Amino acid sequence: MIDWERVNSLRDEIGEDSFDEVVELFLDEVETVISRLRLHPDPVTYEQDLHFLKGSAWNLGFADFGAICQDGERLAARGNPTAIDIGAVVESYVRSRKTFMAGIAGRSSAA
Numbered sequence: 853m854i855d856w857e858r859v860n861s862l863r864d865e866i867g868e869d870s871f872d873e874v875v876e877l878f879l880d881e882v883e884t885v886i887s888r889l890r891l892h893p894d895p896v897t898y899e900q901d902l903h904f905l906k907g908s909a910w911n912l913g914f915a916d917f918g919a920i921c922q923d924g925e926r927l928a929a930r931g932n933p934t935a936i937d938i939g940a941v942v943e944s945y946v947r948s949r950k951t952f953m954a955g956i957a958g959r960s961s962a963a
Contacts, residue, residue: 853951858913875956878912879949886945889938898936899928905941909948917941917948 863871885901902925909918924936 853914853916853948854955855913855915856955858910858915859952859956862912875912878908882908882945886942890942893938895928895933895936898933898938899925902928902936902941905945912952914945914948914952917944920944 862874866874882905885905889898889901902921906918906921906925909915909921920941924938924941927933927935
C-alpha cells in the first residue's frame with residue numbers, strides 16, 4: 853500500500869523539516885481534489901484530477917492509491933470517464949492516508 857522505501861528516500865533527500873512540510877502540502881492539495889471528486893464529481897475533469905493525484909501519490913509513496921488513479925486516468929483518456937469508480941479512488945486514499953500517518957508516527961517515535 854505504501855512504498856516505505858520511497859518515503860524514506862524522500863525524507864533523506866529533503867530532510868526531516870522539509871519532509872513534514874511536503875507531507876502537509878501533499879495532504880492539503882490531495883484532500884482538496886478528493887473533496888471535489890466526492891462532492892462535485894465532474895467526468896470532464898477526471899483525467900486531469902486523476903493525473904494530479906497519481907503524481908502526488910507516487911511522489912510520496914502512496915503506491916496503491918497512485919495505481920488506482922492511473923487506472924482511472926487511463927479510462928478517462930480513452931473517453932470512458934463514467935467507468936471510473938470514484939468511490940474506490942476516495943476509499944483508496946482514505947486507507948492509504950491512515951496507513952501512512954500511522955507508519956510515519958511509528959517511525960518518528962522509533963527514531
